[in-house]
Amino acid sequence: MKQEKSASDRVDCDDLLSRLGGWFRARVLICAALAAIQVGLLHTTYIFLAADVPYRCVVPECEATNSTDFSAAWTSAALPEHGRAHRCSRRVPLDPTLPCEANSAFSEDVVNCDQWLYASANTIVTEFNLACQEWKRTLVGTVHNIGMLVSLPILGYVSDRWGRKTALILSCVLVGAIGSLKAFSVSYEMYVIVEFLETVAGASAFPAAFIMTIELLGQEKRVLTTAFLGIMLVIGGLSFALLAKTFQYWRTFILVVYPPSLLFLLYIYFLPESIRWLLSKGRKEDALEIITKATKMNGVTLPEETIKQLQEAKVPLEKKEEESGLWMQVFRSPIIMRRLAICSWWWITCTFVFYGLAINSVSLAGDKYTNYMLVVSVEVIAVVTNALVLDRIGRKRTLLIAYIVCGISCVAIAFVPPAMSWLATLLYLIGKIAITQAFSGVYMYTSELFPTHARHSLLGFCSMVGRLGSIVAPQMPLLAIYVEWLPSVLFGSTALVAGALMLTTPETLNTRLPDTIQEAEELANQHKKPENLEMKAC
Missing domain, CATH: 1.20.1250.20 (MFS general substrate transporter like domains)
Structure with a gap:
């Protein structure tokens, strides 16, 4: 049979949190905002890092394997079509002894390509020679989403068992540490494995930031909190596009945007734990410590009865x-x-x-x-x-x-x-x-x-x-x-x-x-x- 709590055991969390405003609330919002911006910046990097690039077959009879002339005059005749579905075959010149020109004659029969020339080297498609392997390119995004599927219950358990703060710091720091390893990938397989591990580590950053924020800021701020964090995600997404355009080579981009996430380790000192979560776990001493610091920071005084309720609250x-x-x-x-x-x-x-x-x-x-x-x-x-x-x-x-x-x-x-x-x-x-x-x-x-x-x-x-x-x-x-x-x-x-x-x-x-x-x-x-x-x- 469930035990009823007496009036003295009750603590009105929303009323309590509404009194802890000022700098305490601002600090929580700033910490959550930076985490949300990081999520917007890093959660879809595969869109550009694994983006398709124009490429065509190398025609050995007409050019050297290290050729850089992507749009030579003879390509319209040597290549069946320039569409995405026709970049994997080529025609053979009728007379291989003659140099290829715009009016050169090519066979009507086509053969499969075994070498390709890429228009740019900015993505992993060029780096790992993924031409005509579209499934490998799109698999990066699929693996990313599978990593999210694995991550969310794991970090959700961490959050409910060891705290919102722990889950948030782990997600934000690990995504930077593991994600940075992608810049040192020596093969496609290594890149995909690191992509998966990065997502498993960092996919729960936004849920952790969101839950911590609404639990710390109280009932009347839920909607504004959601809107605020949503706008921070947009800022992160815009930053992602701007940085990707500035640092278009994929290894450079990774080394610019991922390592700063290690600074989230400082949240150990700056970010308070969720008071509501602490009280739900019976850790009233820890909750009182955060509340005391918040009242001193904001220059407010809690009613004696509220302090008594916190001290006498039952598990x-x-x-x-x-x-x-x-x-x-x-x-x-x-x-x-x-x-x-x-x-x-x-x-x-x-x-x-x-x-x-x-x-x-x-x-x-x-x-x-x-x-x-x-x-x-x-x-x-x-x-x-x-x-x-x-x-x-x-x-x-x-x-x-x-x-x-x-x-x-x-x-x-x-x-x-x-x-x-x-x-x-x-x-x-x-x-x-x-x-x-x-x-x-x-x-x-x-x-x-x-x-x-x-x-x-x-x-x-x-x-x-x-x-x-x-x-x-x-x-x-x-x-x-x-x-x-x-x-x-x-x-x-x-x-x-x-x-x-x-x-x-x-x-x-x-x-x-x-x-x-x-x-x-x-x-x-x-x-x-x-x-x-x-x-x-x-």
Whole structure:
């Protein structure tokens, strides 16, 4: 039978955290912002480092193997076509004894190439001679997403077991240390292995920063925190494109952007642990130490009763039941299990549609670095919109509208006639903004649906399962070769299903973060009758 806590055992975490503002809050925000910028800078480096480069067959009868003339006059006759699918074969000159000229005669028969000439040496395609091995190039992105799938539950467990601060520092530092090793890769295989290890180490940096921030800053700052970190991600993405354009050779780029991540070791001294997490683990002495430092830093004084409550607070029930295991507690709750399955589908939808639309944007005409910056910049619209509406119309309604708008826009693309390409582009941008809005909001909404002692583990599980969508997304261009309209319909359909599932979960607007499984199960009642809410204990 569960023990009830007396009034003296209760600590109102949100009220407590609201008093610890000023420099304490600013320090947490700055630390989280730098971590988010690092994520935006490093989490998709494969887009440029493993980018395709123009290449063509070397024709030994016409040129030396070390030739640098990429567009010689005779190439139009010697090479069947210049398209991506025809860079792996060549024609043989009818008279090999004559020098090759623009009007030279070549055989109609083609032979497979065994040597290639590359237009640039900026990516691993040239470095490891990946011409006509498209699967090896795209495998880098697939391995990256598999690494994320592996990382999220591991670092989620670390976060819930040893603290948000520990998980954040490990992710940020290890991604820099391991990622730097890619610059010294001597083979394609080594590069892919390091890519995987880098992602396993660093994929959880943003979830750790996000959870730590919302737990430290209190209820009234959740939406602004989400928007703030979303904008930091955009800044990181823009920085990535600018640095990639400045340092285009892949080894140089790595050695410029990865090593500074080692400075996150300084967070050991500058970043406080989550007070809410400490109290949920019964570590009231550690929590009191952070609170005391925060009050001195900000020049505030806490009421005597609050200090007494902190000193006399009992170890939460979940701490006593921890021996039975986190997942056993989750399995015993049908409500949490159903919520976990629904949240997982939301995450699959977000990663599938978000990355699927992003991959399609690569085909836009113009400079690839500029195009990437434009696509990233569009995300600001979604982030700002969330900041304006999440606290006004609620989490459920906001995300429901985002999924439905995305679904309708993507499905509608399949019915746009070729003559109205401008409409297809408009629908694409609307879909991209809507899914970005859903992706940004689902981070906060998912974290609000689960209890403190399991929040990062369950959020990590949802995000891990969601990576299935990002693994499948790169295959959509291949599917479009056979059925052109099918990818956009799949994007839209998954978004519409996600919107329908949004109707089955409780609203979390104006509710406190649940600290126990029982409180998480009762979220629906809390939102319906906020005036009956008792002061909630940490």
